[in-house]
Amino acid sequence: MRRMDKVDLQLIKILSQNSRLTYRELAEMLGTTRQRVARKVDKLKKLGIIRKFTIIPNLEKLNYMYAILLIKVKATENIYQVAKVLKDHEDVKILELGVGKYNIIAHVLVPKDIKKAQEKVNDVIKEINGIEDLEVEFVSDIPKFELL
Amino acid sequence: MRRMDKVDLQLIKILSQNSRLTYRELAEMLGTTRQRVARKVDKLKKLGIIRKFTIIPNLEKLNYMYAILLIKVKATENIYQVAKVLKDHEDVKILELGVGKYNIIAHVLVPKDIKKAQEKVNDVIKEINGIEDLEVEFVSDIPKFELL
Structure with a gap:
Protein backbone atom coordinates (compact mmCIF):
# COMPACT_ATOMS: atom_id res chain seq x y z
CA MET A 1 0.00 0.00 0.00
CA LEU A 47 -6.90 0.13 -1.90
CA GLY A 48 -9.71 -1.25 0.26
CA ILE A 49 -9.18 1.46 2.88
CA ILE A 50 -12.82 2.39 2.38
CA ARG A 51 -14.65 -0.93 2.50
CA LYS A 52 -18.10 0.48 1.96
CA PHE A 53 -20.26 3.60 1.90
CA THR A 54 -23.17 2.83 4.16
CA ILE A 55 -25.71 4.10 6.69
CA ILE A 56 -25.98 3.48 10.39
CA PRO A 57 -29.63 2.58 10.92
CA ASN A 58 -31.56 2.71 14.15
CA LEU A 59 -32.27 -1.01 14.40
CA GLU A 60 -34.83 -0.63 17.15
CA LYS A 61 -37.02 1.57 14.98
CA LEU A 62 -36.88 -1.13 12.34
CA ASN A 63 -37.93 -3.72 14.95
CA TYR A 64 -34.57 -5.44 15.01
CA MET A 65 -31.77 -5.80 17.50
CA TYR A 66 -28.39 -7.48 17.65
CA ALA A 67 -27.62 -10.68 19.50
CA ILE A 68 -23.90 -11.01 20.14
CA LEU A 69 -22.42 -14.51 20.18
CA LEU A 70 -19.20 -14.81 22.15
CA ILE A 71 -17.69 -18.07 20.99
CA LYS A 72 -14.74 -20.04 22.24
CA VAL A 73 -13.81 -22.64 19.68
CA LYS A 74 -12.40 -25.99 20.81
CA ALA A 75 -8.62 -26.18 20.56
CA THR A 76 -8.96 -29.11 18.14
CA GLU A 77 -11.12 -27.13 15.71
CA ASN A 78 -10.10 -24.77 12.94
CA ILE A 79 -11.29 -21.27 13.89
CA TYR A 80 -11.34 -20.13 10.25
CA GLN A 81 -13.63 -23.00 9.32
CA VAL A 82 -16.09 -22.00 12.05
CA ALA A 83 -15.77 -18.34 11.02
CA LYS A 84 -16.48 -19.27 7.39
CA VAL A 85 -19.79 -20.89 8.32
CA LEU A 86 -20.80 -17.82 10.32
CA LYS A 87 -19.68 -15.43 7.58
CA ASP A 88 -21.89 -17.20 5.04
CA HIS A 89 -24.95 -16.88 7.28
CA GLU A 90 -26.98 -13.92 6.06
CA ASP A 91 -28.10 -12.86 9.55
CA VAL A 92 -24.54 -12.65 10.84
CA LYS A 93 -23.67 -9.03 10.14
CA ILE A 94 -20.47 -8.29 12.01
CA LEU A 95 -17.93 -11.07 12.40
CA GLU A 96 -14.79 -10.46 14.42
CA LEU A 97 -11.95 -12.83 15.25
CA GLY A 98 -10.42 -12.09 18.60
CA VAL A 99 -7.51 -12.82 20.85
CA GLY A 100 -8.74 -13.31 24.41
CA LYS A 101 -11.22 -15.50 26.24
CA TYR A 102 -13.35 -15.88 23.10
CA ASN A 103 -12.08 -16.47 19.55
CA ILE A 104 -15.10 -15.28 17.64
CA ILE A 105 -17.48 -12.40 18.28
CA ALA A 106 -20.50 -12.39 15.99
CA HIS A 107 -23.29 -9.81 15.75
CA VAL A 108 -26.48 -11.47 14.56
CA LEU A 109 -29.44 -9.41 13.35
CA VAL A 110 -32.55 -10.73 15.12
CA PRO A 111 -36.15 -9.58 15.64
CA LYS A 112 -36.75 -7.40 18.69
CA ASP A 113 -39.25 -9.95 19.93
CA ILE A 114 -37.22 -12.01 22.41
CA LYS A 115 -38.82 -15.33 21.58
CA LYS A 116 -38.21 -14.92 17.86
CA ALA A 117 -34.74 -13.62 18.66
CA GLN A 118 -33.94 -16.76 20.62
CA GLU A 119 -35.14 -18.95 17.74
CA LYS A 120 -32.96 -17.05 15.27
CA VAL A 121 -29.94 -17.39 17.55
CA ASN A 122 -30.57 -21.14 17.85
CA ASP A 123 -30.73 -21.37 14.05
CA VAL A 124 -27.27 -19.87 13.83
CA ILE A 125 -25.75 -21.84 16.69
CA LYS A 126 -26.88 -25.23 15.45
CA GLU A 127 -24.89 -24.67 12.24
CA ILE A 128 -21.58 -24.39 14.05
CA ASN A 129 -19.50 -27.32 15.27
CA GLY A 130 -16.70 -27.37 17.78
CA ILE A 131 -17.91 -24.82 20.30
CA GLU A 132 -16.25 -25.13 23.69
CA ASP A 133 -17.88 -22.13 25.33
CA LEU A 134 -20.65 -19.78 24.23
CA GLU A 135 -22.27 -16.70 25.67
CA VAL A 136 -25.24 -14.97 24.09
CA GLU A 137 -25.84 -11.26 24.70
CA PHE A 138 -29.01 -9.52 23.58
CA VAL A 139 -28.30 -5.88 22.86
CA SER A 140 -30.97 -3.74 24.50
CA ASP A 141 -29.51 -0.35 23.57
CA ILE A 142 -26.72 1.14 21.45
CA PRO A 143 -25.89 4.53 23.00
CA LYS A 144 -23.02 5.13 20.57
CA PHE A 145 -22.18 3.80 17.14
CA GLU A 146 -19.27 5.29 15.27
CA LEU A 147 -16.67 3.51 13.26
CA LEU A 148 -13.64 5.75 13.32
CA MET B 1 -43.31 6.92 14.50
CA LEU B 47 -37.26 10.09 12.36
CA GLY B 48 -33.79 8.90 13.35
CA ILE B 49 -34.21 5.67 11.38
CA ILE B 50 -31.03 6.64 9.52
CA ARG B 51 -28.61 7.65 12.28
CA LYS B 52 -25.73 8.51 10.00
CA PHE B 53 -24.30 8.27 6.49
CA THR B 54 -20.85 6.85 6.94
CA ILE B 55 -18.08 4.66 5.58
CA ILE B 56 -16.81 1.32 6.78
CA PRO B 57 -13.04 1.72 6.84
CA ASN B 58 -10.44 -1.02 6.83
CA LEU B 59 -8.98 -0.29 10.26
CA GLU B 60 -5.95 -2.49 9.76
CA LYS B 61 -4.82 -0.50 6.75
CA LEU B 62 -5.05 2.61 8.91
CA ASN B 63 -2.93 0.90 11.59
CA TYR B 64 -5.79 0.56 14.05
CA MET B 65 -7.78 -2.28 15.50
CA TYR B 66 -10.64 -2.71 17.94
CA ALA B 67 -10.32 -3.91 21.50
CA ILE B 68 -13.64 -5.19 22.81
CA LEU B 69 -14.35 -4.73 26.50
CA LEU B 70 -16.89 -7.18 27.90
CA ILE B 71 -17.97 -5.64 31.18
CA LYS B 72 -20.09 -6.99 33.98
CA VAL B 73 -21.08 -4.13 36.25
CA LYS B 74 -21.49 -4.74 39.99
CA ALA B 75 -25.12 -5.19 41.04
CA THR B 76 -24.79 -2.16 43.34
CA GLU B 77 -23.69 0.13 40.50
CA ASN B 78 -25.80 2.05 38.02
CA ILE B 79 -25.13 0.60 34.57
CA TYR B 80 -26.16 3.83 32.84
CA GLN B 81 -23.63 5.80 34.86
CA VAL B 82 -20.86 3.46 33.77
CA ALA B 83 -22.12 3.57 30.19
CA LYS B 84 -22.13 7.39 30.28
CA VAL B 85 -18.43 7.50 31.19
CA LEU B 86 -17.60 5.11 28.37
CA LYS B 87 -19.79 6.98 25.88
CA ASP B 88 -17.94 10.23 26.58
CA HIS B 89 -14.57 8.61 25.94
CA GLU B 90 -13.49 9.51 22.42
CA ASP B 91 -11.81 6.17 21.73
CA VAL B 92 -14.93 4.20 22.62
CA LYS B 93 -16.61 3.90 19.23
CA ILE B 94 -19.36 1.31 19.62
CA LEU B 95 -21.15 1.07 22.94
CA GLU B 96 -23.78 -1.60 23.48
CA LEU B 97 -25.83 -2.43 26.54
CA GLY B 98 -26.62 -6.09 26.79
CA VAL B 99 -28.71 -8.64 28.56
CA GLY B 100 -26.59 -11.68 29.36
CA LYS B 101 -23.38 -12.49 31.17
CA TYR B 102 -22.03 -8.99 30.47
CA ASN B 103 -23.96 -5.71 30.74
CA ILE B 104 -21.78 -3.55 28.54
CA ILE B 105 -19.93 -4.35 25.34
CA ALA B 106 -17.59 -1.57 24.21
CA HIS B 107 -15.49 -1.38 21.05
CA VAL B 108 -12.42 0.75 21.67
CA LEU B 109 -10.29 2.03 18.78
CA VAL B 110 -6.65 1.23 19.61
CA PRO B 111 -3.33 1.19 17.74
CA LYS B 112 -2.46 -2.09 16.04
CA ASP B 113 0.73 -2.23 18.10
CA ILE B 114 -0.22 -4.54 20.98
CA LYS B 115 1.75 -2.69 23.63
CA LYS B 116 0.19 0.66 22.74
CA ALA B 117 -3.17 -1.07 22.47
CA GLN B 118 -2.85 -2.42 26.00
CA GLU B 119 -1.98 1.06 27.31
CA LYS B 120 -5.01 2.56 25.58
CA VAL B 121 -7.27 -0.13 27.03
CA ASN B 122 -5.87 0.53 30.49
CA ASP B 123 -6.59 4.25 30.04
CA VAL B 124 -10.22 3.46 29.38
CA ILE B 125 -10.60 0.86 32.14
CA LYS B 126 -9.16 3.02 34.88
CA GLU B 127 -11.92 5.58 34.28
CA ILE B 128 -14.70 3.14 35.10
CA ASN B 129 -15.81 2.24 38.61
CA GLY B 130 -17.85 -0.70 39.74
CA ILE B 131 -16.61 -3.44 37.46
CA GLU B 132 -17.32 -6.94 38.73
CA ASP B 133 -15.97 -8.83 35.76
CA LEU B 134 -14.05 -7.77 32.67
CA GLU B 135 -12.77 -9.53 29.59
CA VAL B 136 -10.65 -7.82 26.95
CA GLU B 137 -10.64 -9.11 23.38
CA PHE B 138 -8.25 -7.80 20.76
CA VAL B 139 -9.79 -8.06 17.32
CA SER B 140 -7.28 -9.58 14.93
CA ASP B 141 -9.55 -9.73 11.88
CA ILE B 142 -13.00 -8.59 10.75
CA PRO B 143 -14.06 -10.98 7.97
CA LYS B 144 -17.50 -9.36 7.66
CA PHE B 145 -18.87 -5.94 8.55
CA GLU B 146 -22.38 -5.05 7.48
CA LEU B 147 -24.99 -3.24 9.47
CA LEU B 148 -28.28 -4.40 8.05
Whole structure:
Protein backbone atom coordinates (compact mmCIF):
# COMPACT_ATOMS: atom_id res chain seq x y z
CA MET A 1 0.00 0.00 0.00
CA ARG A 2 1.24 3.44 -0.86
CA ARG A 3 1.56 5.81 2.03
CA MET A 4 -1.46 7.95 2.70
CA ASP A 5 -1.05 11.67 3.03
CA LYS A 6 -2.69 14.01 5.51
CA VAL A 7 -5.48 14.93 3.11
CA ASP A 8 -6.39 11.26 2.66
CA LEU A 9 -6.81 10.90 6.41
CA GLN A 10 -8.89 14.08 6.63
CA LEU A 11 -11.03 12.82 3.77
CA ILE A 12 -11.65 9.51 5.57
CA LYS A 13 -12.61 11.35 8.76
CA ILE A 14 -15.02 13.66 6.93
CA LEU A 15 -16.64 10.83 4.98
CA SER A 16 -17.08 8.78 8.15
CA GLN A 17 -19.12 11.70 9.51
CA ASN A 18 -21.09 12.18 6.30
CA SER A 19 -20.60 9.86 3.37
CA ARG A 20 -23.14 11.70 1.20
CA LEU A 21 -21.09 14.86 0.72
CA THR A 22 -20.50 15.63 -2.96
CA TYR A 23 -17.03 15.91 -4.48
CA ARG A 24 -17.64 19.64 -4.72
CA GLU A 25 -18.44 19.94 -1.00
CA LEU A 26 -15.49 17.74 -0.04
CA ALA A 27 -13.16 19.80 -2.24
CA GLU A 28 -14.28 23.01 -0.54
CA MET A 29 -13.76 21.53 2.93
CA LEU A 30 -10.31 20.27 2.02
CA GLY A 31 -9.23 23.32 0.03
CA THR A 32 -8.59 21.35 -3.11
CA THR A 33 -10.23 20.55 -6.45
CA ARG A 34 -13.18 18.29 -7.23
CA GLN A 35 -11.03 16.25 -9.58
CA ARG A 36 -8.41 15.63 -6.91
CA VAL A 37 -11.05 14.56 -4.38
CA ALA A 38 -12.64 12.19 -6.88
CA ARG A 39 -9.26 10.62 -7.59
CA LYS A 40 -8.51 10.26 -3.88
CA VAL A 41 -11.88 8.65 -3.08
CA ASP A 42 -11.33 6.28 -5.98
CA LYS A 43 -7.88 5.38 -4.71
CA LEU A 44 -9.11 4.77 -1.15
CA LYS A 45 -11.79 2.42 -2.50
CA LYS A 46 -9.37 0.57 -4.76
CA LEU A 47 -6.90 0.13 -1.90
CA GLY A 48 -9.71 -1.25 0.26
CA ILE A 49 -9.18 1.46 2.88
CA ILE A 50 -12.82 2.39 2.38
CA ARG A 51 -14.65 -0.93 2.50
CA LYS A 52 -18.10 0.48 1.96
CA PHE A 53 -20.26 3.60 1.90
CA THR A 54 -23.17 2.83 4.16
CA ILE A 55 -25.71 4.10 6.69
CA ILE A 56 -25.98 3.48 10.39
CA PRO A 57 -29.63 2.58 10.92
CA ASN A 58 -31.56 2.71 14.15
CA LEU A 59 -32.27 -1.01 14.40
CA GLU A 60 -34.83 -0.63 17.15
CA LYS A 61 -37.02 1.57 14.98
CA LEU A 62 -36.88 -1.13 12.34
CA ASN A 63 -37.93 -3.72 14.95
CA TYR A 64 -34.57 -5.44 15.01
CA MET A 65 -31.77 -5.80 17.50
CA TYR A 66 -28.39 -7.48 17.65
CA ALA A 67 -27.62 -10.68 19.50
CA ILE A 68 -23.90 -11.01 20.14
CA LEU A 69 -22.42 -14.51 20.18
CA LEU A 70 -19.20 -14.81 22.15
CA ILE A 71 -17.69 -18.07 20.99
CA LYS A 72 -14.74 -20.04 22.24
CA VAL A 73 -13.81 -22.64 19.68
CA LYS A 74 -12.40 -25.99 20.81
CA ALA A 75 -8.62 -26.18 20.56
CA THR A 76 -8.96 -29.11 18.14
CA GLU A 77 -11.12 -27.13 15.71
CA ASN A 78 -10.10 -24.77 12.94
CA ILE A 79 -11.29 -21.27 13.89
CA TYR A 80 -11.34 -20.13 10.25
CA GLN A 81 -13.63 -23.00 9.32
CA VAL A 82 -16.09 -22.00 12.05
CA ALA A 83 -15.77 -18.34 11.02
CA LYS A 84 -16.48 -19.27 7.39
CA VAL A 85 -19.79 -20.89 8.32
CA LEU A 86 -20.80 -17.82 10.32
CA LYS A 87 -19.68 -15.43 7.58
CA ASP A 88 -21.89 -17.20 5.04
CA HIS A 89 -24.95 -16.88 7.28
CA GLU A 90 -26.98 -13.92 6.06
CA ASP A 91 -28.10 -12.86 9.55
CA VAL A 92 -24.54 -12.65 10.84
CA LYS A 93 -23.67 -9.03 10.14
CA ILE A 94 -20.47 -8.29 12.01
CA LEU A 95 -17.93 -11.07 12.40
CA GLU A 96 -14.79 -10.46 14.42
CA LEU A 97 -11.95 -12.83 15.25
CA GLY A 98 -10.42 -12.09 18.60
CA VAL A 99 -7.51 -12.82 20.85
CA GLY A 100 -8.74 -13.31 24.41
CA LYS A 101 -11.22 -15.50 26.24
CA TYR A 102 -13.35 -15.88 23.10
CA ASN A 103 -12.08 -16.47 19.55
CA ILE A 104 -15.10 -15.28 17.64
CA ILE A 105 -17.48 -12.40 18.28
CA ALA A 106 -20.50 -12.39 15.99
CA HIS A 107 -23.29 -9.81 15.75
CA VAL A 108 -26.48 -11.47 14.56
CA LEU A 109 -29.44 -9.41 13.35
CA VAL A 110 -32.55 -10.73 15.12
CA PRO A 111 -36.15 -9.58 15.64
CA LYS A 112 -36.75 -7.40 18.69
CA ASP A 113 -39.25 -9.95 19.93
CA ILE A 114 -37.22 -12.01 22.41
CA LYS A 115 -38.82 -15.33 21.58
CA LYS A 116 -38.21 -14.92 17.86
CA ALA A 117 -34.74 -13.62 18.66
CA GLN A 118 -33.94 -16.76 20.62
CA GLU A 119 -35.14 -18.95 17.74
CA LYS A 120 -32.96 -17.05 15.27
CA VAL A 121 -29.94 -17.39 17.55
CA ASN A 122 -30.57 -21.14 17.85
CA ASP A 123 -30.73 -21.37 14.05
CA VAL A 124 -27.27 -19.87 13.83
CA ILE A 125 -25.75 -21.84 16.69
CA LYS A 126 -26.88 -25.23 15.45
CA GLU A 127 -24.89 -24.67 12.24
CA ILE A 128 -21.58 -24.39 14.05
CA ASN A 129 -19.50 -27.32 15.27
CA GLY A 130 -16.70 -27.37 17.78
CA ILE A 131 -17.91 -24.82 20.30
CA GLU A 132 -16.25 -25.13 23.69
CA ASP A 133 -17.88 -22.13 25.33
CA LEU A 134 -20.65 -19.78 24.23
CA GLU A 135 -22.27 -16.70 25.67
CA VAL A 136 -25.24 -14.97 24.09
CA GLU A 137 -25.84 -11.26 24.70
CA PHE A 138 -29.01 -9.52 23.58
CA VAL A 139 -28.30 -5.88 22.86
CA SER A 140 -30.97 -3.74 24.50
CA ASP A 141 -29.51 -0.35 23.57
CA ILE A 142 -26.72 1.14 21.45
CA PRO A 143 -25.89 4.53 23.00
CA LYS A 144 -23.02 5.13 20.57
CA PHE A 145 -22.18 3.80 17.14
CA GLU A 146 -19.27 5.29 15.27
CA LEU A 147 -16.67 3.51 13.26
CA LEU A 148 -13.64 5.75 13.32
CA MET B 1 -43.31 6.92 14.50
CA ARG B 2 -45.38 6.73 11.36
CA ARG B 3 -45.49 3.38 9.66
CA MET B 4 -42.87 2.87 7.01
CA ASP B 5 -43.88 1.61 3.61
CA LYS B 6 -42.18 -0.97 1.44
CA VAL B 7 -40.27 1.64 -0.55
CA ASP B 8 -38.80 3.10 2.66
CA LEU B 9 -37.44 -0.31 3.58
CA GLN B 10 -36.03 -0.85 0.08
CA LEU B 11 -34.42 2.58 0.25
CA ILE B 12 -32.77 1.74 3.58
CA LYS B 13 -31.45 -1.54 2.18
CA ILE B 14 -30.05 0.14 -0.93
CA LEU B 15 -28.41 2.97 1.03
CA SER B 16 -26.84 0.50 3.44
CA GLN B 17 -25.15 -1.08 0.40
CA ASN B 18 -24.12 2.26 -1.10
CA SER B 19 -24.85 5.50 0.69
CA ARG B 20 -23.33 7.65 -2.06
CA LEU B 21 -25.99 6.95 -4.67
CA THR B 22 -27.58 10.16 -5.93
CA TYR B 23 -31.30 10.88 -5.64
CA ARG B 24 -31.50 10.38 -9.39
CA GLU B 25 -29.91 6.92 -9.19
CA LEU B 26 -32.05 5.94 -6.21
CA ALA B 27 -35.20 7.11 -8.01
CA GLU B 28 -34.34 4.96 -11.02
CA MET B 29 -33.71 1.90 -8.86
CA LEU B 30 -36.98 2.38 -7.00
CA GLY B 31 -39.05 3.38 -10.02
CA THR B 32 -40.07 6.70 -8.53
CA THR B 33 -39.15 10.36 -8.78
CA ARG B 34 -36.10 12.21 -7.48
CA GLN B 35 -38.31 14.50 -5.43
CA ARG B 36 -40.04 11.60 -3.74
CA VAL B 37 -36.72 9.94 -2.90
CA ALA B 38 -35.34 13.19 -1.47
CA ARG B 39 -38.44 13.57 0.73
CA LYS B 40 -38.16 9.96 1.92
CA VAL B 41 -34.47 10.23 2.78
CA ASP B 42 -35.22 13.43 4.66
CA LYS B 43 -38.02 11.75 6.58
CA LEU B 44 -35.87 8.74 7.51
CA LYS B 45 -33.19 11.07 8.84
CA LYS B 46 -35.69 13.19 10.81
CA LEU B 47 -37.26 10.09 12.36
CA GLY B 48 -33.79 8.90 13.35
CA ILE B 49 -34.21 5.67 11.38
CA ILE B 50 -31.03 6.64 9.52
CA ARG B 51 -28.61 7.65 12.28
CA LYS B 52 -25.73 8.51 10.00
CA PHE B 53 -24.30 8.27 6.49
CA THR B 54 -20.85 6.85 6.94
CA ILE B 55 -18.08 4.66 5.58
CA ILE B 56 -16.81 1.32 6.78
CA PRO B 57 -13.04 1.72 6.84
CA ASN B 58 -10.44 -1.02 6.83
CA LEU B 59 -8.98 -0.29 10.26
CA GLU B 60 -5.95 -2.49 9.76
CA LYS B 61 -4.82 -0.50 6.75
CA LEU B 62 -5.05 2.61 8.91
CA ASN B 63 -2.93 0.90 11.59
CA TYR B 64 -5.79 0.56 14.05
CA MET B 65 -7.78 -2.28 15.50
CA TYR B 66 -10.64 -2.71 17.94
CA ALA B 67 -10.32 -3.91 21.50
CA ILE B 68 -13.64 -5.19 22.81
CA LEU B 69 -14.35 -4.73 26.50
CA LEU B 70 -16.89 -7.18 27.90
CA ILE B 71 -17.97 -5.64 31.18
CA LYS B 72 -20.09 -6.99 33.98
CA VAL B 73 -21.08 -4.13 36.25
CA LYS B 74 -21.49 -4.74 39.99
CA ALA B 75 -25.12 -5.19 41.04
CA THR B 76 -24.79 -2.16 43.34
CA GLU B 77 -23.69 0.13 40.50
CA ASN B 78 -25.80 2.05 38.02
CA ILE B 79 -25.13 0.60 34.57
CA TYR B 80 -26.16 3.83 32.84
CA GLN B 81 -23.63 5.80 34.86
CA VAL B 82 -20.86 3.46 33.77
CA ALA B 83 -22.12 3.57 30.19
CA LYS B 84 -22.13 7.39 30.28
CA VAL B 85 -18.43 7.50 31.19
CA LEU B 86 -17.60 5.11 28.37
CA LYS B 87 -19.79 6.98 25.88
CA ASP B 88 -17.94 10.23 26.58
CA HIS B 89 -14.57 8.61 25.94
CA GLU B 90 -13.49 9.51 22.42
CA ASP B 91 -11.81 6.17 21.73
CA VAL B 92 -14.93 4.20 22.62
CA LYS B 93 -16.61 3.90 19.23
CA ILE B 94 -19.36 1.31 19.62
CA LEU B 95 -21.15 1.07 22.94
CA GLU B 96 -23.78 -1.60 23.48
CA LEU B 97 -25.83 -2.43 26.54
CA GLY B 98 -26.62 -6.09 26.79
CA VAL B 99 -28.71 -8.64 28.56
CA GLY B 100 -26.59 -11.68 29.36
CA LYS B 101 -23.38 -12.49 31.17
CA TYR B 102 -22.03 -8.99 30.47
CA ASN B 103 -23.96 -5.71 30.74
CA ILE B 104 -21.78 -3.55 28.54
CA ILE B 105 -19.93 -4.35 25.34
CA ALA B 106 -17.59 -1.57 24.21
CA HIS B 107 -15.49 -1.38 21.05
CA VAL B 108 -12.42 0.75 21.67
CA LEU B 109 -10.29 2.03 18.78
CA VAL B 110 -6.65 1.23 19.61
CA PRO B 111 -3.33 1.19 17.74
CA LYS B 112 -2.46 -2.09 16.04
CA ASP B 113 0.73 -2.23 18.10
CA ILE B 114 -0.22 -4.54 20.98
CA LYS B 115 1.75 -2.69 23.63
CA LYS B 116 0.19 0.66 22.74
CA ALA B 117 -3.17 -1.07 22.47
CA GLN B 118 -2.85 -2.42 26.00
CA GLU B 119 -1.98 1.06 27.31
CA LYS B 120 -5.01 2.56 25.58
CA VAL B 121 -7.27 -0.13 27.03
CA ASN B 122 -5.87 0.53 30.49
CA ASP B 123 -6.59 4.25 30.04
CA VAL B 124 -10.22 3.46 29.38
CA ILE B 125 -10.60 0.86 32.14
CA LYS B 126 -9.16 3.02 34.88
CA GLU B 127 -11.92 5.58 34.28
CA ILE B 128 -14.70 3.14 35.10
CA ASN B 129 -15.81 2.24 38.61
CA GLY B 130 -17.85 -0.70 39.74
CA ILE B 131 -16.61 -3.44 37.46
CA GLU B 132 -17.32 -6.94 38.73
CA ASP B 133 -15.97 -8.83 35.76
CA LEU B 134 -14.05 -7.77 32.67
CA GLU B 135 -12.77 -9.53 29.59
CA VAL B 136 -10.65 -7.82 26.95
CA GLU B 137 -10.64 -9.11 23.38
CA PHE B 138 -8.25 -7.80 20.76
CA VAL B 139 -9.79 -8.06 17.32
CA SER B 140 -7.28 -9.58 14.93
CA ASP B 141 -9.55 -9.73 11.88
CA ILE B 142 -13.00 -8.59 10.75
CA PRO B 143 -14.06 -10.98 7.97
CA LYS B 144 -17.50 -9.36 7.66
CA PHE B 145 -18.87 -5.94 8.55
CA GLU B 146 -22.38 -5.05 7.48
CA LEU B 147 -24.99 -3.24 9.47
CA LEU B 148 -28.28 -4.40 8.05
